[in-house]
Amino acid sequence: MTAQRSTLTALLFTALLAACGGGGGQGDSASAAPPAAPVVEKPATRADASRFLAQASFGATDATIARVMDIGYAAWIDEQLALPGSSHLASWDAADLAIKAVTPTASAGQDQVFESFWKQAVIGPDQLRARVAFALSQIFVISMADGTVGQYPRAAAAWLDMLGSEGLGTYRGLLESVSLHPMMGMYLSHLRNQKADLRTGRVPDENYAREVMQLFSIGLVELNDDGTARTSGGNALDTYAPADISGLARVFTGWSWACPDWPDNGCFSSGSVGSVSDPDRFFKPMLGYPQYHSTQAKAFLGTSIAAQTTSDPGASLKTALDTLAAHPNVGPFIGRQLIQRLVTSNPSPAYVRAVSQAFANNGAGVRGDMKAVVKAVLMHPEARQLSTTSGKLREPVLRLAAYLRAFKHSSDTGNWRVGNTDNPATSLGQTPLRAPSVFNFYRPGYVAPGTAAAAQQLVSPEMQITHETSTAAWVNYMRDNIASGVGATNGTVGGVVLNRRDIRPDFSAELALAGDTPALVDRVATRLSYTAGAELKAEIVTAVNSIAIPTLAANGSNQAAVDTARRNRVNAAILLVLASPEFQVQQ
Secondary structure (H helix, E strand, O other): OOHHHHHHHHHHHHHHHHHHHHOOOOOHHHHOOOOOOOOOOOOOOHHHHHHHHHHHOOOOOHHHHHHHHHHOHHHHHHHHHOOOOOOHHHHHHHHHHHHHHHOOOOOOOHHHHHHHHHHHHHHOOOHHHHHHHHHHHOOOOOOOOOHHHHOOHHHHHHHHHHHHHHOOOEHHHHHHHHHHOHHHHHHOOOOOOOOOEOOOOEOOOOHHHHHHHHOOOOOOEOEOOOOOEOEEOOEEOEOOOHHHHHHHHHHOOOEEOOOOOOOOHHHHHHOEEOOEEOOOOOOOOOEEOHHHOOOOOEEEOOEEEOOOOOOOHHHHHHHHHHHHHHOOOHHHHHHHHHHHHHOOOOOOHHHHHHHHHHHHOOOOOOOOEHHHHHHHHHHOHHHHOOOOOOOEEOOHHHHHHHHHHHOOEEEOOOOOOOOOOOOOOOOOOOOOOOOOOOOOOOOOOOOOOOOHHHHOOOOOHHHHHOOHHHHHHHHHHHHHHHHHOEEEEEEEEOOEEEEEEEEEEOOHHHHOOOOOHHHHHHHHHHHHOOOOOHHHHHHHHHHHHOOOOOOOOOOOOOHHHHHHHHHHHHHHHHHHHHOOHHHHEEO
């Protein structure tokens, strides 16, 4: 890296820290959100609509802005919630058939899961469902970076479908679907988990019992409904103890594959008997095998299941999940994380309380109605207000999605071949469903050390994967994407030799403004950022004006040079906005 590029990277990284509360003290008053004003039904400006869509979708488009301005926030949410979900499993299966038609011995893989994700994110009509599913995938984590999960990409596609459907059902239903999904069973090792054996010293695996409490339901400390910790003598109260983990671990024994010959021992161990198996067993809910399920008493979280003479894994599971779903921590614990993933890293206690109350009662006496929870997250007055603590850093996947939606893009193959984007030095440093651990790409309570945000006890989760390497990579990656298109390079498609990247931009409207730099920059900045101000635009205008457009010769002999200069102006304007804190921070 040249000294000039290193300096630029350091400046961009410092700017991001400042935009996330890390570039200078704001005083004690910055830690408190302003009093919430009533939510207006419709956005007053296109910028207001764009800000809402940054929270509720993968990014604003002209069409979605117009729709929100026409029908209002609540009606748009209701309209989105009524849409059927896209099927990643169906997309994966179609891709697999297409691949096999060309190469019978080949099959679809992880790339086809990514393709389905990006297709839905960029052009899918069910934007809210997709955005919520992505948020939930970072709370209820499985990862194809793990070898046991990564070898079953078809099941990972089905996992996304499950999050899209159950994630807008009830929390209790979602928790059961998560707990019985074979990919979660493999990832957290409760698939084929067996009861204790005193003779061999075997005890039930406690991995899932621990994480279902710590990460998927109640968290580590008892919470008030506003998300603040309950204390005794100045100390936070633990939600569970080792004995609760051990008791709950007994519930998660005896669960294994869906199998035609259930509950045969062979079904439990391998999912098949005599080479007969269910081809969908990798995503069908696991079944309870009584012979492997613990009949011991099970005590956890103040609930007791008496010792059984006849094993009944289903009854034990129902009691356990009912107990977890009814715990008073679930509303504030899950609600706060959804606020963080969709709206702001540092919601006020009043904001968390409102979402917790929606979780407790959707207005019709139903607890855990996830549609009501999502609507409460997006419709709270604090979600619509700007303050010194509002907003969050856009994680890399959301940045790329916003860019692809802001300018019309198409896929040569129709497959949206973005591919694996794990590498933080050359790509996004983040790929959907490839978190490094069950703790996600970053922790919800992460505090960027040495920043003003930290001094004010503010969290900035996405900063955990933001550093000089990833900051430089974002600029370099997007410079190439703007100039050459996004994703894998295609050879021949439909008999046409392309030899170009799959996802193609249409900058015709921007190219038409290349000779009018202020108009070009205003259009680009407005499409990518609802907070871009006059100062940023003026700086970008100066930079873009440094790219001279030659005068077209009378005979048009230098048309190529003119076209190149105009395109370079468009590329520069877009890149400079994408590199700015005004874009990278979802205020």
